[in-house]
Amino acid sequence: MAEKILALVPAAGSGRRMGGPQAKQFLALAGRPILSHTLAVIEAAKEVVGSVVVARAADQDRVWQECVRPYGLGKVQRVVAGGARRQDSVAAGLAVCRQLGADLVVVHDGVRPLAGPELFAHVIAAARRWGAAICALPAAETIKQVDQRGVVLSTVERSRLWLVQTPQAFETGLLWRAFEQAAAQGWQATDEAGLVEKLGQEVRVVPGSGHNLKITTPQDLALAGRWLGGAAPLMGQGLDVHRLVPGRPLVLGGVTIEHDKGLWGHSDADVVCHALMDALLAAAGLGDIGQHFPDSDPAYKDISSLTLLAEVMALLSQRGLRPAQASVTLVAQAPRLAPHMEAMRRNLSQALDLDPGLVNLAATTSEGLGFTGRGEGIAALALASLRPREQPAEP
Numbered sequence: 001m002a003e004k005i006l007a008l009v010p011a012a013g014s015g016r017r018m019g020g021p022q023a024k025q026f027l028a029l030a031g032r033p034i035l036s037h038t039l040a041v042i043e044a045a046k047e048v049v050g051s052v053v054v055a056r057a058a059d060q061d062r063v064w065q066e067c068v069r070p071y072g073l074g075k076v077q078r079v080v081a082g083g084a085r086r087q088d089s090v091a092a093g094l095a096v097c098r099q100l101g102a103d104l105v106v107v108h109d110g111v112r113p114l115a116g117p118e119l120f121a122h123v124i125a126a127a128r129r130w131g132a133a134i135c136a137l138p139a140a141e142t143i144k145q146v147d148q149r150g151v152v153l154s155t156v157e158r159s160r161l162w163l164v165q166t167p168q169a170f171e172t173g174l175l176w177r178a179f180e181q182a183a184a185q186g187w188q189a190t191d192e193a194g195l196v197e198k199l200g201q202e203v204r205v206v207p208g209s210g211h212n213l214k215i216t217t218p219q220d221l222a223l224a225g226r227w228l229g230g231a232a233p234l235m236g237q238g239l240d241v242h243r244l245v246p247g248r249p250l251v252l253g254g255v256t257i258e259h260d261k262g263l264w265g266h267s268d269a270d271v272v273c274h275a276l277m278d279a280l281l282a283a284a285g286l287g288d289i290g291q292h293f294p295d296s297d298p299a300y301k302d303i304s305s306l307t308l309l310a311e312v313m314a315l316l317s318q319r320g321l322r323p324a325q326a327s328v329t330l331v332a333q334a335p336r337l338a339p340h341m342e343a344m345r346r347n348l349s350q351a352l353d354l355d356p357g358l359v360n361l362a363a364t365t366s367e368g369l370g371f372t373g374r375g376e377g378i379a380a381l382a383l384a385s386l387r388p389r390e391q392p393a394e395p
């Protein structure tokens with residue numbers, strides 16, 4: 001009978017070390033959630049026929065919506081709710097792998113997106129032979145024991161020290177016994193192999209990879225982005241048009257401008273901010289402002305679009321992104337905008353938390369042609385690029 005190998009992917013962490021409110025598995029890496037990269041590696045590991053992802057109960061749907069379906073990752077069979085500790089989450093996922101009839105289970109951290117499929121091939125081959133295998137790297141740096149005052153107690157002999165990674169592969173029955181015993185005896189371990197070792201079972205080591213980064217800090221995220229060729233900027237464009245009507249204030253780029261007409265709309269109808277918000281959302285792959293701030297919602301009635309822009313910034317920040325550069329072109333026949341351009345640019349650069357030199361604002365007429373030329377409305381076009389945040393997002 002063919003052997004069934006399933007991957008078990010714990011992704012239930014809260015990401016506290018990232019410094020933000022966002023679980024790190026959903027942060028954007030080269031334009032898509034970290035977890036989607038990890039699952040794509042599993043998709044490419046040919047020995048693995050399916051996977052079980054463990055997420056926080058509140059995030060189960062989000063894993064399907066943001067990390068699985070958009071990328072056509074057909075191997076994901078279940079997204080199950082995890083527990084408080086990693087060990088509880090893996091136990092929950094393991095029960096499901098067992099129900100699904102797995103002969104071998106490969107546990108792999110949801111936030112290790114750079115493990116290549118060959119790493120899976122190596123640990124799986126070793127686990128088939130010996131029952132339990134992990135990948136690890138020999139410690140390259142000198143290791144010391146240090147007390148709470150920061151004083152060195154001793155230098156540890158490092159020749160037998162290895163830094164452990166995932167994937168870790170186990171015969172399902174063996175890993176199940178280890179978890180049963182852990183529950184019965186109150187064992188705790190920071191990796192699955194730790195529990196198997198307590199059973200007295202041999203665990204084999206195969207060479208890991210220096211690129212198999214566990215993304216824990218904003219610096220890790222930035223480094224992984226560079227390794228993935230994340231130098232390619234995330235770009236987005238936006239376009240907005242509003243009608244000019246009497247009896248409304250004219251607000252552009254957060255500046256109220258003297259004019260006999262103003263822009264009609266549900267909010268303050270600031271086309272500059274709206275086009276820019278669309279460009280930012282587009283660069284992050286987050287749709288458009290209509291989806292996030294619907295006209296039908298009374299909360300947005302006459303609201304300042306700078307407030308909405310701040311909400312877009314929070315959405316980007318939750319995904320580990322921030323603006324890199326922005327450019328807006330206004331198309332209006334009247335009023336004359338030149339006296340207001342500097343104030344608008346200042347507002348935008350503040351709202352985007354960008355140096356004013358990275359925010360451009362241009363205005364043109366349309367030579368009397370079309371709806372803008374006849375003074376029936378004002379249009380704005382925007383371009384924006386994003387980059388990873390290297391500083392923690394504010395909670």
Ligand code: MG
Nearest residue numbers: 240241271274
């Ligand atoms: Mg609009």
